[in-house]
Amino acid sequence: MKISYRSYPHPVLSYFSDDLVKCAFQATVTADTTQSYFRLHVACLLSNRDIRAFIESGRAAYALHIECSATRFRRMTLSQEPNFSYDIPASAVQGVVDVCVIVCATEHIENYKNSHFHADYGETRFSVSKGDVLAVAEDRTFLADNERDQLRRIPSIFEVARTTEPDAAAMDVDLMGNKITIQLRSEDYDRYSSLVPAAHLESVIASLVAVPVLVEAIESIRSSEDADQEYGNYRWYRVIKSKLKSDGIDLASGEFPTTTVALTQKLLDQPVSQALQTIELIAEEE
């Protein structure tokens, strides 16, 4: 569930409106990962005394809402305390998980009035139903990447597939799957398959096949308005993001320190250097 800008029938404390003034509701959410669960830690900061009073009296609560569209998993947990944690089973979510932290009414509140209402509301009081939002913090997402394949282990982000379409290009790429699929024409796929067992040719094959495809994938990420949303459900994206993060590169920032070509070489451990060395050796032997 994403709570984007909207108008509510009653004033709501949010980052996108001034229904309530001179107060704020913020929340940070961090995630710890284990093999069997993702633990979300929530820390809320609410500077509105009236809403805090509702929480303390049990008429409202802090709520963490979690939703994973890929697995149809959706849950909400409540807390009377501003700092709390929640465990999501690793078997329940994969890919993009939408998280939002809100304050909502746990019972009907008649004549809701808040000392921080915008002056335009005058003395108006509002009827608030159970489940209605009183305050909302900014949405966020996290990428749930299960280290273990819930059905089997997946070792690589690439998959090479044979295409039998008569007018197919010599090589093409499909990014819409858990692995980046490299599509080769039938005769080239046969050649590729026969060359793969030759370990000394691995870097040459990688340079020919994996490098251009990875360049395409990273360029697609760079040009995406929201790469997490567009590709977050695919395992190849989560692997690349994680590898880049460990090198201090944040995909979400859109700022890359090098060209895509240079980045690709780094991700694949400099295949062009290794390939040239291999070719040099082969040439020397002839």
Place this chain on the structure above:
Amino acid sequence: MGLHILRESALSQLRSNIAGNIAKYSLADSWLNEEFRGSRWSLDTHLELPGHFEFMMPDENSSYDLENSRRLFLALKDLTPVQAADERLWAYLSHTVGWSYMRKRWDVDGFRGSAEKRTQYIRDRYFFMPNRDRALVRNGIARLWTYAYVTYEKQRENPFELTEMLLQKLDIAQQLLERSFSRVPELPRAVMRVVQAYPKNQLDLTDRDQFRDVMRHVNRIGGVTILDMLSGSELEQLIRERTDTLRSRAKASAA
């Protein structure tokens, strides 16, 4: 019988070659062994499918969606959400165990449309469509499991009673399950309980327009109220706010 899934490489190859393989989707028997020329295209899992498992074949009288939902869900009741969202599983079943069923239920021969549309049709029914949210209610086999999963109530004498309500008309299932609020755990059951509660002569909630009206009502409420906060009975009450109005209108029109 141990349940297999497609290898990622096999899935990739099949997805990449739908257009080239269209004719094979009219074959009487599964063709994957020939496609992969003896190389291993499937993997063992730790899941089991009963040895006697089979789908009921659709005929001119019925698609038998309810019976097949019941059979499949009982056979794979313990799937986790991540397992149930794995394309390798459902694409495997669509192309092997469920092949004859898929040929009857989602016949490619009878599909009228361009080659591109036909490719898309096969992709959506035999694999996963790009919109992963809807994929589980579009894939020909996954949808059977999902329908039962969201409506199963084990405390009932017939735990699939609400599944039966859902499958009265395909439009209802699609209208409900392709909306994001259908992921609220209690909501699909609450909706079906309300549909069940009204005799058709008072208010036919299986009617497309009536049902859509109710869905719009739930969508409007969900924009303000966090539906997850409400119990099953509270959700039912919320839905009845609209259905009671519709019934009054229907009564007034009839008078």
